Amino acid sequence: MPEFIDYTVEDHVGVITLNRPETMNALNRQMYVELEQAFRDAHRDPDVRCVVLTGNGRAFCSGDDVRQIMLGEQRDETVARLRDAKPKPTPAATAVLDCDKPVICAVNGAAVGWGMDLALFADIRIASESAKFGELFIKRGLVADLGGLWRLPRVVGPSKAAELLFTGDIIPAQEAERIGLVSRVVPPAELMPAAMEMARKIAQNPPIALRYMKEGLRRSVHGTMAEMGEYVGNSLAYLFTTEDHKEGALSFVERREPVFKGR
Known part of the structure; x- marks a missing residue:
């Protein structure tokens, strides 16, 4: 302990x-x-x-x-x-x-x-x-x-x-x-x-996106604009495939609070 x-x-x-x-x-x-x-x-x-x-x-x-x-x-x-x-x-x-x-x-x-x-x-x-x-x-x-x-x-x-x-x-x-x-x-x-x-x-926010957001902030301190652009593009390409992204979009359309599951 x-x-x-x-x-x-x-x-x-x-x-x-x-x-x-x-x-x-x-x-x-x-x-x-x-x-x-x-x-x-x-x-x-x-x-x-x-x-x-x-x-x-x-x-x-x-x-x-x-x-x-x-x-x-x-x-x-x-x-x-x-x-x-x-x-x-x-x-x-x-x-x-x-x-x-x-x-x-x-x-x-x-x-x-x-x-x-x-x-x-x-x-x-x-x-x-x-x-x-x-x-x-x-x-x-x-x-x-x-x-x-x-x-x-x-x-x-x-x-x-x-x-x-x-x-x-x-x-x-x-x-x-x-x-x-x-x-x-x-x-x-x-x-x-x-x-x-x-x-x-x-x-309450989607945990996968939170991790990517934090890593993006880290990289913004050190990376060039081109490197950041590549990171953002790769990150979005993956995040668009997650269930949390779909839930975020659906909850907006359906006017309800989202339920994020980290998937």
């Missing part, structure tokens, strides 16, 4: 909760392994159509457990693991990024260091009014993971990303919303209801 990560599925929504509140959900080695496994499970589960990621307690994630991973007995293991992973990102980051279901991050408190990177791996971020964000790696003499160096410039722009990465400044939820880091800010009591409402709305 996982010790630090809770994973449940309800209404086609997988909810992954970081559950080490006494450390502000700081990540140790075991927690990284459990987080990776939870996202692998969500990726493979045909019943899951959307994922909500959040934290238990007053923080979303305070990053790495400095005492264990950076200074303690896990330091050498961490260094060896990172060397072995090259040129790939860290395994937990890979699992989140590989998940082909839309991922919503409900940021309930501080998201700093790798905690901010983790939030950036999500497709959509909703923040509590008590949330705050900071790329603290420079303060530890390190570089950010793919969240900061790859995703952040595409979310807030290169100049703002450089400012956050070079200074290590911590910004409040309202500033995060202003620069486009999060989609919206809500009172703390409304965070999970808002995230789950959005997740259920997404999960």
Whole structure:
């Protein structure tokens, strides 16, 4: 049984909760392994159509457990693991990024260091009014993971990303919303209801098309217009053959709510 990560599925929504509140959900080695496994499970589960990621307690994630991973007995293991992973990102980051279901991050408190990177791996971020964000790696003499160096410039722009990465400044939820880091800010009591409402709305859509839509968004960041055109053409050629497409068209003509089955 996982010790630090809770994973449940309800209404086609997988909810992954970081559950080490006494450390502000700081990540140790075991927690990284459990987080990776939870996202692998969500990726493979045909019943899951959307994922909500959040934290238990007053923080979303305070990053790495400095005492264990950076200074303690896990330091050498961490260094060896990172060397072995090259040129790939860290395994937990890979699992989140590989998940082909839309991922919503409900940021309930501080998201700093790798905690901010983790939030950036999500497709959509909703923040509590008590949330705050900071790329603290420079303060530890390190570089950010793919969240900061790859995703952040595409979310807030290169100049703002450089400012956050070079200074290590911590910004409040309202500033995060202003620069486009999060989609919206809500009172703390409304965070999970808002995230789950959005997740259920997404999960009502045809799951095959959702996976293709997410992959298309990924490719739009890196591919040329010609490559994107080829991807769109190939995707539509397949999606037109699915039962979900037929159901979507029929439900529109028949003026009723569609029932998508992932076929």
